[in-house]
Amino acid sequence: MNIIKKKPVDVVVIGLGWSGSIMAMELAEAGLEVVALERGEQRDTYPDFAFPRMADELTYGIRLKLFQQAAKETVTVRHTSAEFAVPYRQFGAFLPGNNVGGAGSHWNGMHWRALPTDLKMRSTVIERYGEKFIPADMTVQDHGVTYEELEPFFDKFEKVCGTSGQAGNVQGNIIAGGNPFDGPRQNQFPTPPQKQLYSGNLFGAAAKSLGFHPFPGPADNLSESYVNPYGVQMGACNYCGYCERFGCFNYSKSSPQTTILPALYQKKNFTLRTRSQVVKINTDSSGKKATGVTYIDAYGQEIEQPADLVILSAFQLHNVRLLLLSGIGKPYDVKTGEGVVGKNFAYQMNSGMSLFFDKDRHFNPFIGTGAIATIIDDFNGENFDHSQLGFIGGAYISAGNSGGRPIQQMRLPTGTPNWGGPWKQGIKDSYLHSMGIGSEGSVMPYKQCYLDLDPTYKDVNGYPLLRMTFDWQDNEYKMTDYVTGKMKDIARVMNPKMLSVSQLKPGDHFDVRPYQSTHITGGAIMGDSPKNSVVNKYLQSWDVPNLFVLGASCFPQNLAYNPTGMVGATAYFAAHAIRTQYLANPGPLIQA
Numbered sequence: 001m002n003i004i005k006k007k008p009v010d011v012v013v014i015g016l017g018w019s020g021s022i023m024a025m026e027l028a029e030a031g032l033e034v035v036a037l038e039r040g041e042q043r044d045t046y047p048d049f050a051f052p053r054m055a056d057e058l059t060y061g062i063r064l065k066l067f068q069q070a071a072k073e074t075v076t077v078r079h080t081s082a083e084f085a086v087p088y089r090q091f092g093a094f095l096p097g098n099n100v101g102g103a104g105s106h107w108n109g110m111h112w113r114a115l116p117t118d119l120k121m122r123s124t125v126i127e128r129y130g131e132k133f134i135p136a137d138m139t140v141q142d143h144g145v146t147y148e149e150l151e152p153f154f155d156k157f158e159k160v161c162g163t164s165g166q167a168g169n170v171q172g173n174i175i176a177g178g179n180p181f182d183g184p185r186q187n188q189f190p191t192p193p194q195k196q197l198y199s200g201n202l203f204g205a206a207a208k209s210l211g212f213h214p215f216p217g218p219a220d221n222l223s224e225s226y227v228n229p230y231g232v233q234m235g236a237c238n239y240c241g242y243c244e245r246f247g248c249f250n251y252s253k254s255s256p257q258t259t260i261l262p263a264l265y266q267k268k269n270f271t272l273r274t275r276s277q278v279v280k281i282n283t284d285s286s287g288k289k290a291t292g293v294t295y296i297d298a299y300g301q302e303i304e305q306p307a308d309l310v311i312l313s314a315f316q317l318h319n320v321r322l323l324l325l326s327g328i329g330k331p332y333d334v335k336t337g338e339g340v341v342g343k344n345f346a347y348q349m350n351s352g353m354s355l356f357f358d359k360d361r362h363f364n365p366f367i368g369t370g371a372i373a374t375i376i377d378d379f380n381g382e383n384f385d386h387s388q389l390g391f392i393g394g395a396y397i398s399a400g401n402s403g404g405r406p407i408q409q410m411r412l413p414t415g416t417p418n419w420g421g422p423w424k425q426g427i428k429d430s431y432l433h434s435m436g437i438g439s440e441g442s443v444m445p446y447k448q449c450y451l452d453l454d455p456t457y458k459d460v461n462g463y464p465l466l467r468m469t470f471d472w473q474d475n476e477y478k479m480t481d482y483v484t485g486k487m488k489d490i491a492r493v494m495n496p497k498m499l500s501v502s503q504l505k506p507g508d509h510f511d512v513r514p515y516q517s518t519h520i521t522g523g524a525i526m527g528d529s530p531k532n533s534v535v536n537k538y539l540q541s542w543d544v545p546n547l548f549v550l551g552a553s554c555f556p557q558n559l560a561y562n563p564t565g566m567v568g569a570t571a572y573f574a575a576h577a578i579r580t581q582y583l584a585n586p587g588p589l590i591q592a
Helices: 018-029 057-062 116-129 147-161 198-209 316-326 420-433 474-494 564-582
Strands: 009-014 034-037 075-078 270-273 277-283 290-296 302-312 349-356 373-376 395-400 434-441 450-458 464-469 498-502 547-549
Touching: 009 018, 009 290, 018 034, 018 302, 018 564, 034 302, 075 450, 116 147, 147 564, 198 373, 198 395, 198 434, 198 474, 277 302, 277 316, 302 316, 316 450, 316 464, 349 395, 349 474, 395 474, 420 434, 434 474, 474 498
Parallel strands: 009 034, 009 302, 034 270, 075 464, 302 547
Antiparallel strands: 277 290, 290 302, 349 434, 349 498, 373 395, 395 434, 450 464
16 A cells, blocks of 8 residues: 655644643644644534533443544553453443543543642652662652642643632642642632532531541632633533533533634644544654654555654553554563663552431432542642551542432442342432542552553554553552541541442452543653653653653653643643744753
8 A cells, every 4th residue: 555645744743632732732823834633533512512412321421432442442451461461342440532632521620730749759758768668669750840840831721721729829828728738839720619519518527627628629610601811711510410421511621622622723734634543653764853653544544744843642551552663762671670661550549438328418419520529638649647657659538429320320338239129229219318438549650560562462453452561559559548547537427327438458450340540641751861761851752852742651650630730731841842942952852
């Protein structure tokens, strides 16, 4: 088959989710000719997310219409390198996005900043507890960028999204009602916090009585109408309960479609090509300069798109796979510990509990938003002393409600039958009178948890699948056991008539079937040296300086927080470096 060669452009962007949309907008504003290649379909608020079409739990929540199709491309999974990896046939634990907007169109909307100590995790742990506190197989490291460097870009991304919240630390002043553990920020949130639910108020009162510090979670389900710096208008959230797994029909959940793309599409120097799957980043004979990309279009035709600058901004898994398929960077070798591409794959460890009350307590679970929650951060990161606990990391604890949909969101007491009359009676007795508390916890990186190309299985186009080698480790079992104990303390104060707990324990393996989170990280990590990272702090490839790799693949370890705030801030940070430094003098922004 002959390869069609397109005319050269200044920039090619691979994937038009959050980070791709940010970078395309920033570089188009700089006057560059930008082409974005999106593997999926065009998707927009209208007509794709319009009501009542979008309020269809079977199509979008169960059959996963907005997500990657595993029949065409998936990953293979195993717990250890001694096992044979098998293909993930039906996504469950995590849900890779597809189509324009990527995971940013179907997320819940929790918009966090990293804690200052999150970004210097290794040096903080050594400073406080000594290097021996770090397990021998744990490869935790600093990000190579500081909170102070990223703060203006956290701020910029919040303003683009119109994030609703209550700041806890403005210019070093601790503000009542916010998160007292926050890093200092220059400005309040762009919009006020969402009105909290009854369940959150009960949780907050109980947590406060124990000396903890409840606050409303930072949400990209907006509390009021808002116009962002790009001139894009958003509406106030109506608490419909269709955020996770769904596009927003109300223009009130921040997504590329509701914040950036309406302005980007107006630019004549921007072109979007959908159904265009990039299969290789091309380099010159030296292997040190990207010359563009090769992609397969909707008709199966291979097309070459030359470009001076390549932005790899696909989903975390796809970033790593494309680097490996393109031969860029040294693949990680688990036996020797050498190489960096695929290293430090991490997930999150969560726990939860359901609280059942008498019928005089009404929680109305059909009222909800993706990110509405009352939260405590007292046991997250380095916000508490770990010296006698024997683990690194932590979790935030929250009570909220993302909806009360009939298939996936029926909370039932332990022992309730799965079908029939008693099942129906259990729903009748519990639906209005129950609530949940959850923890979302960090996961550290380990030598034995990594990504590489599978030697056996291939995708629909004949390219090797990505292989995931991952399982839970002792550090995280200890972390979640400690945090879940704190959750139980709060629940006891709330005094439910019945309490059921869901928690991973030692011996439980990573299970790909139940949904846990789509917050998977690493594999193309950032750092201060090509010996320990794929990209520098500006997300610029150490090996190919005109390639920038964005997204959660750059995280050296996984935070307890949802990753989107960090993904957006690092994308704006990288875009700023390109516009103010790289374009005037193309080449490495940091010398290796």
